[in-house]
Amino acid sequence: MDGQFLVDSLAMLWVPAIVILMLSTIAGRWVVLGKMGRRRWAAIIPVFSTWEVCSGDSGNRALCVVASIASAAQLLSVLLGLGRYYESQWLAALFLALWFVTQLVVSERLARAFGAAPSYAYAVGLVLLPYVGYPLLVAENKVYLGPVDGASA
Secondary structure (H helix, E strand, O other), X not given: OOHHHHHHHHHHHHHHHHHHHXXXXXXXXXXXXXXXXXXXXXXXXXXXXHHHHHHHHOOOHHHHHHHHHHHHHHHHHHHHOOOOOHHHXXXXXXXXXXXXXHHHHHHXXXXXXXXXXXXXXXXXXXXXXXXXXXXXXHHOOOOOOOOHHHXXX
């Protein structure tokens, strides 16, 4: 057995699994955006999806801008391979930390907007396991209560 056969076998197993997880996340966000009265198709576009979710769960425009920029920076750092070289590892770590913090804040506001009781637990679930968190948020027949903090979207 050569090494290439093993690599091909693992790719045959992992690629469909990753596609299924991505589709589960997109489907969950699609339903969440629909319940919020936002554009459902935005669930397909990563940075715009962050903008739509953020602007739907809070009227805080500054938070939406920072969260969208953090998502774009993280996406670009992954696509460009930042962190592969020693000189750019700090930049990739900074983008990841900024993305993680902003996503926690946005996800916590989203959980509160849907009336999820332990909103911090839902926030961690939505960030770390979005393919479980989003379908769970919509499968429990939660109703969108509107933007948090009394802001209007």
